[in-house]
Amino acid sequence: MADENVLSIAGVPIEDTFAEAFDMKATRVIITAHTIQWARNAGIAFTGFGTSVIACGIEMAIERELAGDETPDGRPGVAVLAFAVSGKELEKQIPRRAGQCILTCPTTSLFAGIEGEKRIALGKTLRYFGDGFQISKVIGGRRYWRIPVMDGEFLCEEDTARVDAVGGGNFLLLGRSLDSVANACRAATAAILPIPGVITPFPGGATRSGSKVGSKYSGLVASTNETYCPTLAGLVPQPFGSEVKAILEIVIDGMSPERIAEAMKLGINAACNAVGSEGLVGVTAGNYGGKLGRHHFHLREVL
Amino acid sequence: MPGWELRLIATYAPALDGSLLSQLETIEQEKDVGLIELPSRNAVHSRVLGDLFMIKRRADTRIVISGDCSFLHRIAHRWTSRSLTIEGDVGAGLGIQMRGGQLDVYGNAMDDLGCQMRGGVIQVKGNVGNFLGGPMPGRRSGMSGGRVIVFGNAGHHAGYRMRRGTVIINGNCGVAVASDMVAGTVVVRGTVGDHVAAGMKRGTLVVDKRTFLQPIRFSQPRLERLSVMRLLESDLQNDVPEIARAMRFPISRSLGDLSAGGRGEVWGIEHPS
Numbered sequence: 340m341a342d343e344n345v346l347s348i349a350g351v352p353i354e355d356t357f358a359e360a361f362d363m364k365a366t367r368v369i370i371t372a373h374t375i376q377w378a379r380n381a382g383i384a385f386t387g388f389g390t391s392v393i394a395c396g397i398e399m400a401i402e403r404e405l406a407g408d409e410t411p412d413g414r415p416g417v418a419v420l421a422f423a424v425s426g427k428e429l430e431k432q433i434p435r436r437a438g439q440c441i442l443t444c445p446t447t448s449l450f451a452g453i454e455g456e457k458r459i460a461l462g463k464t465l466r467y468f469g470d471g472f473q474i475s476k477v478i479g480g481r482r483y484w485r486i487p488v489m490d491g492e493f494l495c496e497e498d499t500a501r502v503d504a505v506g507g508g509n510f511l512l513l514g515r516s517l518d519s520v521a522n523a524c525r526a527a528t529a530a531i532l533p534i535p536g537v538i539t540p541f542p543g544g545a546t547r548s549g550s551k552v553g554s555k556y557s558g559l560v561a562s563t564n565e566t567y568c569p570t571l572a573g574l575v576p577q578p579f580g581s582e583v584k585a586i587l588e589i590v591i592d593g594m595s596p597e598r599i600a601e602a603m604k605l606g607i608n609a610a611c612n613a614v615g616s617e618g619l620v621g622v623t624a625g626n627y628g629g630k631l632g633r634h635h636f637h638l639r640e641v642l
Numbered sequence: 643m644p645g646w647e648l649r650l651i652a653t654y655a656p657a658l659d660g661s662l663l664s665q666l667e668t669i670e671q672e673k674d675v676g677l678i679e680l681p682s683r684n685a686v687h688s689r690v691l692g693d694l695f696m697i698k699r700r701a702d703t704r705i706v707i708s709g710d711c712s713f714l715h716r717i718a719h720r721w722t723s724r725s726l727t728i729e730g731d732v733g734a735g736l737g738i739q740m741r742g743g744q745l746d747v748y749g750n751a752m753d754d755l756g757c758q759m760r761g762g763v764i765q766v767k768g769n770v771g772n773f774l775g776g777p778m779p780g781r782r783s784g785m786s787g788g789r790v791i792v793f794g795n796a797g798h799h800a801g802y803r804m805r806r807g808t809v810i811i812n813g814n815c816g817v818a819v820a821s822d823m824v825a826g827t828v829v830v831r832g833t834v835g836d837h838v839a840a841g842m843k844r845g846t847l848v849v850d851k852r853t854f855l856q857p858i859r860f861s862q863p864r865l866e867r868l869s870v871m872r873l874l875e876s877d878l879q880n881d882v883p884e885i886a887r888a889m890r891f892p893i894s895r896s897l898g899d900l901s902a903g904g905r906g907e908v909w910g911i912e913h914p915s
Contacts, residue, residue: 371869412872448869472905474844475825476870477787477806478877485870494869 346639348608350616353638358509358603359626360634363392363422364429365504365594366459367402367452370441371416375404381447382417384440389421389432390541391590393550393561397432398422398506398592400538411450412494418452420538422506422592426457429501434464437495442468442486448494451481455500462486462495505634508591508599511549511567511623512610517585519618524587526613527606536594537602545587549625564625583620596634603641643668643724645700646675650709650730652694656687657733661719663691666705666726667743672697680714712752718745721762734771737764738778740788753797754778759807760787769794772816775809775828776802783824785809791881798835801828804845810881820847823906827874831882842899842906848874848885851894851910860898860908867892871909885911 346353370385372378382401389399399421410416423429441449442465449461462484466473469486476483482497512527514520528544531537539545554562565575567586589606593599607622624638646666658680669675676692691697700706708729711717715733718726721740731749740759747764753771756764758778774796775785784803791810798816801809804826811828817835820828823845833853840859856863875889894910 411876412869413876414869414872474905474907476827476846476873478827478870478873483870483873485868491866492868492870494873 346642347616348611348622348642351611351619352621353607353642354621354623355637355639356624357626357629357635357637358507358624359629359632360505360507360509360596360599360636361424361632362634363398363424363504363506363592364426364501365420365422365506365592366429366433366499366501367594368419368421368433368437368461368499369405369410369416369450369452370419371405371410371412371414371448371450372444373414373446375415375417377444377446378414378416379404381441381444382419384444385436386419386421386540387440389436390546392422392424392428392506396423396428397436398538398540398590400540402535402538403533411496412448414448420536420592420594422504422538422540426459426501430459433459433499434461437461438465438468442488442493442495445490450496451499453500453502455502457501458498459501460498462497465493465495468493502594504592504594505596505599506592507632508593508603508634508636509588509625510603510607510638511586511588511625513579513583513620513623514585514587514614515582515618515620519614520585520587523610523614523619524589527589527610530605530609531589531591531602534598534602534605536598538592539589539602540592541590545589547585547587549586549588552627552631578623579620588625596636599634600636600641603636603638607638607642643703644670645703646705647698647700648675648691648695648705648707649698650694650707650711651696655689655694655713656682657713657715658682658687658689659716660711660714660733661716661738663714663717664719664721667722667724672699710749712750715752718743721745731768736766737762737790740764742788750794755792756785756788756790756809758783759785759790762788764788764790765793766791767793769813770796770800772797772799773802774800774811775804775807775826785826795832796830800830801826801845801847804828808877810878812882819849820845820906823847829878829882829885831885839899839906839908841902841904842908843902843904845906846874846909847906848909848911851912854910856896856910857898859901860896861900863894863896863908863910865892866895868895888912 386399402418466484474485486493524545549564550561551564678691712731716735734752735754738757742762747766750768786805795813796815801820814832818837820839822841829848878886888911
């Protein structure tokens with residue numbers, strides 16, 4: 340680790356490896372409400388159970404909060420980014436979640452948050468809840484649906500766009516203690532949060548359950564990555580020493596590879612600077628040997 | 643595509659069908675412009691454009707017609723994309739079945755303006771006749787898209803059988819505005835005549851609450867503040883800022899025409915200044 344050729348930040352060595360990411364389909368929607376609290380509540384419900392495509396079918400999170408002058412109806416709101424492995428999966432997930440989490444939330448409205456040719460239904464599907472009392476309104480060339488509900492009307496844009504995006508950018512923080520790596524994670528996700536067009540879909544932006552493809556049990560598509568489980572030291576070969584006590588991974592989905600690279604750079608810098616070499620043993624990244632994803636984010640190039 | 647300037651030189655002309663003027667969108671040769679036919683109903687008085695207008699190629703891509711063209715009907719029939727400016731009055735059926743582009747009239751327009759139009763924008767600085775945005779004779783559906791902005795007054799039956807799109811009337815309008823309306827939005831800043839929204843099925847009519855009597859065919863008005871009003875506010879901001887501003891306040895909203903089983907809505911604006 341004392342090698343001069345080793346890149347380090349605040350004394351934390353950065354492993355010469357790469358994060359492997361995949362092509363995904365993404366969309367962006369805007370949820371507005373009477374107050375930011377309601378918008379936030381709807382956003383949190385809408386993005387719940389949206390951490391990984393492995394079992395959720397979708398990865399999504401609140402991208403950022405929006406002031407009244409940034410939303411179509413002048414009310415406060417949140418922007419949500421959603422990523423899935425296919426457009427079909429997005430088309431399946433978004434209307435179902437919108438129907439149960441946004442339509443149901445008091446005072447909310449739902450709008451498209453991105454432009455593009457390929458479309459995903461929003462109001463186009465949800466309007467049937469109006470049972471014939473729904474009203475279509477074309478304003479400024481966009482079609483909206485007004486669905487009568489108990490607090491007035493649920494206003495919902497006809498559809499939103501879906502675009503090509505990238506999912507699965509990541510880096511792993513190898514910590515000397517659970518406290519230090521958790522603090523480093525907090526710093527990293529806080530640094531990534533302001534970047535537009537990226538999300539960290541796991542709870543709090545980090546995950547502890549780094550996975551490998553497949554399992555000894557048939558039918559499981561992913562299982563724990565024992566190589567990175569410190570409690571299995573001595574039982575399975577591991578690429579780090581005994582000083583590593585806990586590892587957390589930050590997974591990043593973005594609207595473009597450039598956004599992910601930027602998020603990785605800021606996140607790694609923030610994590611290393613937050614706890615230094617006293618907290619982190621090193622930083623590495625997850626990949627599958629470069630065989631599965633076509634986007635490779637080499638840590639040293641990114642930094 | 644070249645721009646054209648057409649200046650009326652004839653002092654008198656019979657009523658002529660100007661629908662072939664839409665060829666101006668695609669014609670490239672000046673000599674071809676002069677040969678555009680302007681048929682009359684009985685064919686006896688038919689003319690070509692060169693007989694009535696002095697034609698000049700413009701440096702920009704705009705098409706400008708100047709002079710009193712009230713004898714020319716159905717101008718910009720099925721207009722698709724270009725910008726046409728008319729400095730003077732126009733006949734009936736301006737922008738009939740229009741699909742896109744923009745028409746600006748610095749004068750008055752006769753009946754059937756924007757009849758069955760599907761897209762684009764028409765702005766009339768003067769007054770317009772009856773059946774603004776209505777259907778063509780014998781047809782069921784009125785305009786189904788686009789935007790018409792009238793800076794003066796409108797005649798009777800504005801928005802009759804309208805299916806989609808937006809009509810904004812800055813002045814007053816005659817009887818039966820938005821009658822038999824199926825969808826879309828009609829905004830009237832001035833006064834409205836009797837039989838407001840008679841037979842209205844769906845759609846939205848925005849009027850000054852003080853200037854019309856609530857028809858019994860509509861539900862009792864309720865003061866409401868809906869999200870869609872904020873969207874309409876930003877949509878109307880440039881054309882009728884006073885009405886757009888009024889949309890920030892609760893609006894008196896009633897539904898109908900109940901006698902026709904309709905679910906349209908009339909918004910009575912509280913504070914247009």
